Amino acid sequence: MSTTVRKAIPFVSGLIFGLGLILSGMTDPQRILAFLDVFGAWNPSMALVMGGAIAVTLPAYTWVRLRGHSVAGVSVTLPDRKTITPRLLVGSALFGVGWGLSGVCPGPSILIAANGLLAGVWAPVLFLLSVIAGMLLYAAWSRRGSNVSVPGSAQTSGL
Amino acid sequence: MYLHALEGGLLIGFAASLLLFGSGQIAGISGVLGSVLERRPGAWRWAFLGGLVLAVLIVRLAGGAVPGQLAMGWPLIVGSGLLVGFGTRLGSGCTSGHGLCGMGNLSTRSLVATLIFMLVAMITVFVVRHLLAGG
Numbered sequence: 001m002s003t004t005v006r007k008a009i010p011f012v013s014g015l016i017f018g019l020g021l022i023l024s025g026m027t028d029p030q031r032i033l034a035f036l037d038v039f040g041a042w043n044p045s046m047a048l049v050m051g052g053a054i055a056v057t058l059p060a061y062t063w064v065r066l067r068g069h070s071v072a073g074v075s076v077t078l079p080d081r082k083t084i085t086p087r088l089l090v091g092s093a094l095f096g097v098g099w100g101l102s103g104v105c106p107g108p109s110i111l112i113a114a115n116g117l118l119a120g121v122w123a124p125v126l127f128l129l130s131v132i133a134g135m136l137l138y139a140a141w142s143r144r145g146s147n148v149s150v151p152g153s154a155q156t157s158g159l
Numbered sequence: 160m161y162l163h164a165l166e167g168g169l170l171i172g173f174a175a176s177l178l179l180f181g182s183g184q185i186a187g188i189s190g191v192l193g194s195v196l197e198r199r200p201g202a203w204r205w206a207f208l209g210g211l212v213l214a215v216l217i218v219r220l221a222g223g224a225v226p227g228q229l230a231m232g233w234p235l236i237v238g239s240g241l242l243v244g245f246g247t248r249l250g251s252g253c254t255s256g257h258g259l260c261g262m263g264n265l266s267t268r269s270l271v272a273t274l275i276f277m278l279v280a281m282i283t284v285f286v287v288r289h290l291l292a293g294g
Contacts, residue, residue: 009181010203014210015217017174017186017255022218024167025160028226036277036284045164050258052168053175057263060176064183065264074183078264084271091250092257096276098242100283101235104227105254106247107188109240110208112227114215123229123236130237134244135193142248 006072018111024049027111029103036100106131175260178207187256189247250276 025031026049035046061078069075099105104112104127113128115121175186182203188211191204215225229236247253250272252261257276261269 010206013178014207018211018214020170048164049168053172056172061264070183071180076183092272092275094246096279098239100280102239115225130240131244134241138248
């Protein structure tokens with residue numbers, strides 16, 4: 001694979017990812033909230049988004065994990081942490097509250113903010129700025145906390 | 160609605176697999192955005208984010224719409240945004256990183272994370288829509 005093609009891959013991947021999010025309806029907070037509203041007028045269609053995506057990522061990840069490198073020959077180090085840490089549990093729970101309140105997760109937050117900028121609608125822009133502020137808060141907090149916690153724990157990104 | 164959800168999901172899965180096969184990277188959006196904010200090296204992250212934004216441009220130029228109405232006041236917008244940003248970084252991932260890539264990688268951590276944020280989000284919606292709003 002030529003260098004030019006390889007350098008274009010993240011860009012093309014982002015483009016297809018974005019088109020997929022828009023087509024699937026994931027950018028619509030009302031659709032997400034209807035999916036999460038299992039005790040109300042439940043709309044299960046969003047489960048198909050996750051199901052469809054995993055149907056592709058499962059064989060892809062399995063293949064790469066078995067080979068240890070990508071098609072382009074790039075070595076791949078997949079996260080191999082096994083420990084269920086308090087950070088994982090608390091972080092996921094906090095995200096769940098924010099997602100349940102807004103109906104917006106990080107990917108769609110970028111898309112609807114870009115759309116809001118172009119359409120002159122400011123609520124989605126404010127939302128993305130708040131997400132960014134939350135991430136910067138975490139960065140500042142984990143830098144401070146890294147003095148007392150296990151060395152390197154702030155650097156690991158085990159999925 | 161259901162067909163579009165499935166087609167969109169397949170596209171997302173294809174995009175994540177392309178990034179894995181071609182660049183050896185994980186398509187976790189909170190990780191991409193957070194790492195860019197922490198100024199970590201990796202120009203591919205800017206390219207990926209640029210691709211996401213271009214998707215919006217293309218859809219709008221083609222006459223399509225990107226539905227994304229937030230029907231709430233600014234304090235709730237700011238509060239929920241802060242929780243999404245802080246929580247996904249603390250928990251090392253969001254719907255894409257844990258939900259699509261991590262689950263595809265058969266990661267126990269990602270399975271646990273996904274179950275927690277989905278369950279907590281469902282409980283949050285239940286509290287807001289059915290307890291606080293009175294049904």
